Amino acid sequence: HAGVQIADLVGSGDQYFTATSPTWTTSVGSTLSAQEQVVLAGQARAAWHLSLIVAQLFHMIACRTSSTPSLPSLLRFGPTFISTAGAILACALVLLFVYVPELHAVMGTSSVPIIFATP
Numbered sequence: 001h002a003g004v005q006i007a008d009l010v011g012s013g014d015q016y017f018t019a020t021s022p023t024w025t026t027s028v029g030s031t032l033s034a035q036e037q038v039v040l041a042g043q044a045r046a047a048w049h050l051s052l053i054v055a056q057l058f059h060m061i062a063c064r065t066s067s068t069p070s071l072p073s074l075l076r077f078g079p080t081f082i083s084t085a086g087a088i089l090a091c092a093l094v095l096l097f098v099y100v101p102e103l104h105a106v107m108g109t110s111s112v113p114i115i116f117a118t119p
Contacts, residue, residue, distance in 0.1 A: 019038055052094075
């Protein structure tokens with residue numbers, strides 16, 4: 001995406017990815033204006049937040065209780081109110097911060113195109 005390689009990012013945070021950054025030419029020849037850099041950084045932050053929530057949801061299912069693995073308990077007894085409320089709240093908040101433009105400034109995010117989230 002945007003022609004940015006991992007090696008291009010090393011050490012670039014001090015000079016680039018702000019509203020006053022100079023134009024950045026990556027190792028593959030892509031050029032990014034200051035505005036494009038800010039959007040790209042916001043998308044990276046949003047992708048990190050989305051990944052964190054997904055990892056937390058998997059962790060919640062994979063955790064062990066004091067005596068048994070959580071997944072069999074979850075399947076047998078159903079989710080608890082607290083875990084369900086927490087999962088719904090976490091998903092709702094991250095979706096708000098990522099996809100509601102008025103809230104982008106709160107977390108420094110930009111909307112992530114859905115096409116990157118699906119295979």
